[in-house]
Amino acid sequence: MTGASQLARATPLLAVDAVVLDTETTGLDPKEARIVQIGAIGLRGGLLQEAERFETLVDPGVPVPPGATAIHGIGQADLAGAPRFAEIAGKLQAFIGQRVVIGHNIGFDLAVLKREHERAGLVWTPPHVLDTRILGQLAAPRLAAHSLETLAAWLDVEVSGRHTAMGDARVTADIFVRLVPHLRERNIRTLAEAEAACAGLTEVFDAQYRAGWELPVRREGEAISEQALARIDAYPYRHRIRDVMSSPPIRVPGSMPLREALAVLVERKVSSIFVGEPDATDVAEHGILTERDILRALAAHGAAALDRPVADFATPRLESVFDDAYLYRAIGRMARLRIRHLAVSDETGRLVGALSQRDLLRLRADDAVALGDEIDSAGTVNELAAAWARLPVVARGLVAEGVDGRDVAGVISRELCALTRRAAVIAEIRMEEAGRGAPPVDYALLVLGSGGRGESLLAADQDNAIVYADPAPADAAAVDDWFATFGGHVADILHASGVPYCKGGVMARNAEWRASASDWRRRIAGWVRRSRPQDLLNVDIFFDLRPVYGNARMARDLWTYAYDQGRQSADFAKLLAEAAGTFHPPLTFFGGLRTENGRIDLKKGGLFTIVANARLLSIRHHVLERSTKARLQGLAALGIGSAPDLERLIGTHALLLQLMLDQQIADVDAGEPPSNRVDPGRLSRARVEELKRALSSLGTIDHMVRDLMFA
Structure with missing residues (x-):
């Protein structure tokens, strides 16, 4: 069976791609039971896909006990001509693919499937699974029971086709979809968080283990690999569009003959020009004329096209990106729309530049850089x-x-x-x-x-x-x-x-x-x-x-x-400083890191005071910037404060962000909600010493800020 190697464990349960599966068997002992029926239905993006079904009877190769037939209604005569498990295993694997497998008491189904693979001489790779029985207990711990019927009644799910594989799979799918909002209320939002929360119900797993079931949790060391995106081209994430765009934008009026516009393209060595009236400034007021537009015009109208106005052939609506966006957004936009040119605007919508595929020739639109445009097109x-x-x-x-x-x-x-x-x-x-x-x-x-x-x-x-x-x-x-x-x-x-x-x-x-x-x-x-x-x-x-x-x-x-x-009132700056509070570095008397439950909150313990004070000083001295780094650099450019002191703050800010980010990535991998609390035990000795020096240097920040408010 296909494993889960390509699953992103940060995927929200709301948007999971999954297969909801159930089996009917010859008995309840997973060591001896044989499959007689498999039913599965798909979920795409968290939505039930009624037409996406896998359903088959299976010849178990052994007689079906009357007691089992009394439960699921499948007798020996019903299985005449049915395929053996080895014949359908490949089709089941193809249906599941890389998706999560969801089931109710899925550990039993996993154990039976594993043994069927072994009997058929097939390789068994445990899939990534979620159990609605366990998820139900997490979502509603006070329910008297968490059987399929009890959860269905609580969630107002209609039960039909009970004890048929497809019927139970369909009910389980509805239960899962309706459990998701309840799980979210308990801060269980992603696959990783669901895994981590399920792993805490040890008493459930003890009982399942004793019954011979496969445990529906990720074993220690079986980390889901996400190497497909582990190494990516970092260039598009380091550079902004303004770094590579052509600026200022080349504009021509819509009345200009195509012949003259072509001459502009040749003279300026560009592949496109914007079309707009002389007083036009916004992206929305412009169209675009590209080399391909000119070729199409000549193909359709011959040389006569050269004397017609460019407005006849220009594309009237521009696709645009912001100048301060990172390059990966432009790459993703071009890849999705299959276009070669983008307009570039500032945050007010003013046209400030052009970006072409030639500018991005060395970059590639892989899965990672498509991220931004996936959000834009959702x-x-x-x-x-x-x-x-x-x-x-x-x-x-x-x-x-x-x-x-x-x-x-x-x-x-x-x-x-x-x-x-x-x-x-x-x-x-x-x-x-x-x-x-x-x-x-x-x-x-x-x-x-x-x-x-x-x-x-x-x-x-x-x-x-x-x-x-x-x-x-x-x-x-x-x-x-x-x-x-x-x-x-x-x-x-x-x-x-x-x-x-x-x-x-x-x-x-x-x-x-x-x-x-x-x-x-x-x-x-x-x-x-x-x-x-x-x-x-x-x-x-x-x-x-x-x-x-x-x-x-x-x-x-x-x-x-x-x-x-804000700049007109010194009292306002003082109040902002008071609202931020007096800062005390989270260090012990002997200079060690002061932790709580093994972690140190670097937002409260350093980042907040840098951000808040950089902000209030930028307000006081009218430094119209947003980022903390730009605000501190703006103060230095005005000659306010000691340049080395401000650079030290910038460096400390960068260090704290980096440490928090590294910890959050580790937390997401572990199925823990990311937070601002960092485990110093993960850090090298040199990194710990660097952090202690940085936090210690913040001990005088309150005095420094008071001095700079009136510099």
Whole structure:
């Protein structure tokens, strides 16, 4: 049977590709039982595939006991002419492929299948499995029992065809699909987390082991290999589109004769030009004319085409990417759309450059670089979850290639923003389907916090907000209600896709994180006038905002307004510093690392204070940057503070991000939810000493920041 070597263990249960399987046998002793019937049904992206079925009777080669026939109804006469197991084993293997096998009390089926393979002289490779009996106990530990019937009744699943292989497989599939939301409520979201949680039910496995069943858990040392993405071309993840794009963009008016446009291509040695009016600035106001467009025009119209305006032959709609996106996003976009040219825009939608396949000739669109475009093209929550699940695999590959943790965080953040943007698209569709219509006014969806700064890691949760255009006073309540519902959809979609709800409530579904542009300005002005640090909880992350969907200019205007207001008040900076709290390095009296349950929280123990203080100093001195590194470099460029001190902070920030990322990758592999807590036992002695020196150097950060606030 096929193993699970290519499965990504970070795949959400919501989006799993699986086969739900059941067998009927000649008895209940797995050492002696022979299979008489196999039924299996497919799940794709977590959705039941009714047409994808495998069902067969099997000649066991031994008489079927009357007691077994009384249960499943299959007698000796029914098996006349049925194939032997050796004849159908290959077909079953092909049907399962690399997918997870799900069953109820699947350990029994595994034991019987293993022995059937051995009797037939076939190689047996245990598949990757999940047991709904065990998952049910995890989801509802207080149920009196976790039999198929009990779980079906609890989950309101209709039971039919009981004690037939296909009937039981169908019921088990429905149970699994309905268990997923309950498991998510208990922080069991991925295959790895399900494995780890199941492994904790030792009393269940003891009973199954004594009964001779195969244990439906991954044995120690049987780590799922993901080497297909373990070594990847790191170049597209290290460099941004602005590093290789052609800029400034070459534009011609739509009225220009094709002959003259061709001369421009030849003279400038480019393969495409943008078509737009002289005063056009946005990507949406341009088309594109490529070499192929000219060839098609000449083939269709001959030399006469050269005297016609380029607008007749240009492609009116541009595909574009942002200039600060990493190159892998452009590669994935070109590969999916099968195009050779992309426009490049800044965050406000202004056309700033061009990118062609020639620019990317040395790069390849493999599975890893397709990640971003899978998110952009996802049409359902399940597809979003499946795409998001690949992120830990890509992160692991990048770390293995020696990519700096900050660059990996930049990739994760870019995909978090893309995921949020796609969630907005799906949420708008839900609003339309519910009869709520299109957005009542223009708006922008914002990502705040680490995602906005480009510093998210694998433990990211949601931080988002909405700004919308000022409605007419009479419509204000209805407009806000529309965005409240919309924000709820966005939060639910992100949560289901693998980005949990924000524990602090920083989500656009909550009233304090959505408002009209004018109301946001009033809020910001109110923040600056506050007199107590506790009034500013979570306010600081607003200054990290990054627009991901909608009117980016509205968002940028709000961001610069916030900075303008913040720089005018020294008291505001002081309150932000007080809200951040006094920092004490997590070191013991003798300079050792202070741990709790064997781990050290490097977010609370260092990262937070660097991020918060870099932010408040950037507000105070009007350094319009988002990332912590850029903010500290901006201060140095203004001559504020000691350059070596600021570089030391930048280095410590990078170290903490790297250590947290490495630990999170290890946690995901182990089936543990990623967190900010690092196990020092994983680190080399040299790395531990480096960490202790870095944390010790932060002991004076409060004094340094107080001095720099008034530099």
